[in-house]
Amino acid sequence: xxxxxxxxxxLTVSRLRERFPEATLSIRSFRNETTLLVRPGDLIxxxxxxxxxxxxxxxxxxxxxxxxxxxxxxxxxVVYHLYSLQYKWRIRLKVQVKEDEAVPSVTSxxxxxNWHEREVFDMFGIGFEDHPDLRRILMxxxxxxxxxxxxxxxxxxxxWWEEGAAGD
Amino acid sequence: MTxxxxxxxxxxxxxxxxxxxxxxxxxxxxxxxxxxxxHIGYLHTGMEKxxxxxxxxxxxxxxxxxxYLAPLSNNLAYVLAVEKLLGIExxxxxxxxxxxxxxxxxxxxxxxxLGTHAIDIGAMSVFLYAFREREAILDMSEQVSGARMMSSxxxxxxxxxxxxxxxxxxxxxxxxxxxxxxxxxEDLLTKNPIWLERTRGVGVIKPEDAVDLGLSGPxxxxxxxxxxxxxxxxxSGYEQFRFEVSRGxxxxxxxxxxxxxxEMQQSVAIVRQTLECLPDGSIAVADPKLTPPPKPRIxxxxxxxxxxxxxxxxxxxxxxxEVYQSIxxxxxxxxxxxxxxxxxxxxxxxxxxxxxxxxxxxxxxxEGRLVADLVAIIGSxxxxxxxVDR
Numbered sequence: 001x002x003x004x005x006x007x008x009x010x011l012t013v014s015r016l017r018e019r020f021p022e023a024t025l026s027i028r029s030f031r032n033e034t035t036l037l038v039r040p041g042d043l044i045x046x047x048x049x050x051x052x053x054x055x056x057x058x059x060x061x062x063x064x065x066x067x068x069x070x071x072x073x074x075x076x077x078v079v080y081h082l083y084s085l086q087y088k089w090r091i092r093l094k095v096q097v098k099e100d101e102a103v104p105s106v107t108s109x110x111x112x113x114n115w116h117e118r119e120v121f122d123m124f125g126i127g128f129e130d131h132p133d134l135r136r137i138l139m140x141x142x143x144x145x146x147x148x149x150x151x152x153x154x155x156x157x158x159x160w161w162e163e164g165a166a167g168d
Numbered sequence: 169m170t171x172x173x174x175x176x177x178x179x180x181x182x183x184x185x186x187x188x189x190x191x192x193x194x195x196x197x198x199x200x201x202x203x204x205x206x207h208i209g210y211l212h213t214g215m216e217k218x219x220x221x222x223x224x225x226x227x228x229x230x231x232x233x234x235x236y237l238a239p240l241s242n243n244l245a246y247v248l249a250v251e252k253l254l255g256i257e258x259x260x261x262x263x264x265x266x267x268x269x270x271x272x273x274x275x276x277x278x279x280x281x282l283g284t285h286a287i288d289i290g291a292m293s294v295f296l297y298a299f300r301e302r303e304a305i306l307d308m309s310e311q312v313s314g315a316r317m318m319s320s321x322x323x324x325x326x327x328x329x330x331x332x333x334x335x336x337x338x339x340x341x342x343x344x345x346x347x348x349x350x351x352x353x354e355d356l357l358t359k360n361p362i363w364l365e366r367t368r369g370v371g372v373i374k375p376e377d378a379v380d381l382g383l384s385g386p387x388x389x390x391x392x393x394x395x396x397x398x399x400x401x402x403x404s405g406y407e408q409f410r411f412e413v414s415r416g417x418x419x420x421x422x423x424x425x426x427x428x429x430x431e432m433q434q435s436v437a438i439v440r441q442t443l444e445c446l447p448d449g450s451i452a453v454a455d456p457k458l459t460p461p462p463k464p465r466i467x468x469x470x471x472x473x474x475x476x477x478x479x480x481x482x483x484x485x486x487x488x489x490e491v492y493q494s495i496x497x498x499x500x501x502x503x504x505x506x507x508x509x510x511x512x513x514x515x516x517x518x519x520x521x522x523x524x525x526x527x528x529x530x531x532x533x534x535e536g537r538l539v540a541d542l543v544a545i546i547g548s549x550x551x552x553x554x555x556v557d558r
Binding site for chain 2: 030031033035059060061062063065067068079081085088090092110111112114115116123136137138139140147148152154
């Protein structure tokens with residue numbers, strides 16, 4: 001993701017830049033929403049700062065999910081929607097991750113991330129380092145594959161059909 | 169000294185007070201819940217996956233089925249997200265009608281919660297009364313959309329149709345009689361000693377834990393945090409309506425009950441204001457690429473017929489980008505994260521459903537309480553399993 005020229009940097013971004021001058025932050029602004037791309041290595045300290053800085057107080061993790069950019073490298077994006085109850089601001093954080101690579105778990109920053117990360121693991125197969133209980137949440141334990149990956153079919157023929165077709 | 173042993177039992181997935189196919193693995197020390205592990209996914213239907221293969225308008229009926237008690241809330245969140253991506257705003261009449269029907273939906277949803285929650289705790293009459301009033305709301309939904317539950321009345325760019333003749337009178341008559349009905353429920357429950365005994369001090373959650381666990385809606389407001397998306401980040405013209413945000417102090421089952429009762433009163437106030445300020449005019453954006461031509465024109469104009477055909481076969485394209493739009497559903501913050509690649513289908517569509525997030529806090533609320541309290545606590549969170557599992 002490239003920086004968008006002329007993108008209006010809001011207070012959150014300037015405070016982060018001030019606090020973490022060495023961190024690579026790419027910013028994109030679209031429809032009055034700011035997206036911040038961070039490196040997995042910086043994720044936890046940036047999240048902690050966003051939550052604890054008295055001028056920001058992003059204490060509420062609204063949502064955590066992922067996008068499969070099948071064909072791109074790195075393949076996945078893990079997306080965090082943060083909300084500040086105090087200032088009523090929203091910001092979106094993104095981390096890019098390769099297949100078979102793990103992202104640091106943010107459960108130590110926001111407790112609610114536990115189920116969200118389990119869902120991302122279940123649906124995309126993305127691992128989360130230091131997650132206290134990383135296992136499937138919606139699909140059965142023995143389920144094969146990760147349904148929200150782009151290369152997982154929307155409609156699949158049942159196994160008995162394929163077996164029958166192969167046997168003919 | 170006797171050895172103290174715990175017993176593990178399953179509650180659900182088929183149990184009336186789990187409010188759907190929810191399985192709770194309970195570790196019990198006598199009647200005390202030592203540990204509670206919710207198991208979900210029994211109703212998982214892959215809605216987000218299906219949405220990736222549907223055109224934008226075709227996704228609306230899917231959102232209905234997620235939270236079948238508040239289908240119009242889901243419609244609203246989704247259409248607002250698509251409209252944000254498109255960069256369009258619907259006409260004022262459509263906005264006000266959306267608010268009116270969403271608030272009626274909130275009342276209807278809270279009535280189902282009240283009835284089922286009360287019956288879990290043993291109060292039968294409230295259940296019958298609440299469903300009687302909800303019937304009137306389902307009738308209204310039928311009048312505007314033709315469907316009682318899965319109404320899919322909101323469309324990207326506006327509404328499916330204008331309000332039918334005499335609809336405003338029906339709504340006015342409902343909001344005139346409803347406050348008295350609400351007072352009747354309160355007579356039955358609010359100061360009822362059994363109700364108080366079963367709900368006060370039960371399932372307490374502290375404000376800091378509520379924020380940490382992402383609780384929203386009446387559940388977080390009952391802890392004393394007056395956060396309501398309609399006020400904090402208004403959408404669909406909510407900033408022009410006067411209403412108060414519910415707030416509790418103790419964060420227990422009783423406060424969650426009081427918050428929802430108060431919210432029903434406030435919804436009545438909002439619906440009254442929508443009737444007062446309902447503007448005339450169009451109910452959809454004047455864009456032939458989004459809005460189908462009126463039926464009579466299709467019979468006269470080849471251009472209109474082509475547009476109609478294209479809309480139903482190809483849909484419309486949405487600029488590439490991503491948005492997050494959230495609304496205050498009856499259960500809390502209902503968010504739609506939508507990623508577009510510029511085609512006529514969502515590239516990725518994710519629903520931040522309040523039931524999913526709120527249910528995560530169940531373990532914290534019940535551990536150390538009696539099994540009987542668990543029944544009251546699940547009811548007070550107001551989950552819809554269709555929304556939890558998606």
